[in-house]
Amino acid sequence: MADSTLQKQLLLSTPADIDEIFRLYRLASAYQVAVKGTVVWPDFDRSMVAQELAEGRQWKLMLGDAIACVWAITFDDPQIWGARNADPAVYIHRIATNPEFRGHSWVADIVAWARDYARQHQKKFVRLDTVGENHGLIRHYTACGFTYLGLAVLTDTAGLPAHYHNATVSLFELPVQG
Template identity: 45%
Template sequence: MKIINSTREDISLIFSLYDAGTLLQKKAAQKQWLGFEPSLIEKEINEKRLWKIVEGDQIVCVFSIAFSDPAIWKEKDSDPAIYIHRIATHPDYHGNGYVKHIVAWSREYATENQKQFIRMDTGSGNDKLNNYYVSCGFNYLGVIATDDSPELPAHYKNGTSSLFEIQL
């Protein structure tokens, strides 16, 4: 298993993983992803912030990182942190603990980049997912209300999100 940067050649597979993730969310969660602009994915690839987990020659999981997330984290956004977004696992590889691998990788990446926190959020109301993130090492910080901020993807608008954090 290796974690490496995604490339433009991965874009169609990345979107198929997002589609599969959305289907899973529809079964288990109160809110789902509502699609992502290709320009966002291209930007993250160009900025080397979209990562893939590869087993053999198969992309099994993707995730992105950001260095700020003010629309969600408000005043805490000034803390030195990385933010994990859009984890999507290939349906044939669910249950292989990739979030734990992402956390281990993030600890190293954050330390190398002088960050003190690893943060993420997810739609609130999915206790099973919340408990899984806690089992991966995150502290559950509670639920926040999101507004109609233009910098937020559509699935965040006027909803609630659960916040998670690891302090290094």
């Protein structure tokens, strides 16, 4: 249970965080297994995450000295967003919450951070996706301000993590202004 007196910070992850990032990914995958009908994350490529860390695209929400959740971003996501990728956007991927800190609406904090971050980088949208038609996540992300754009069938998934192969994804978008 999160202590409300702990200082909350949203910071860049560092290479020293990589083991904790992968621990949170494993815990998220275990949670996905427990929630029937949810697509389960594969084991992600460590070199992919190391590259994101090196490029300053892995982030964390800290509560005191503990990582409450992590996520990755990119400014380019053509294989998932197709022609919409031409729009200037920040794309959020792989939000994974530490089970000790679930139930505190961290996505709302990430969304507020992402809107500010997108503004600073002259982007017009914050976007994210989830594999499949996960009604719980659709409700959660729309409650956080995203518009659900519907389902898209991915056709070119070479180089994407395994859960995107032969997948249909739910797409979400949030204008930066507004």
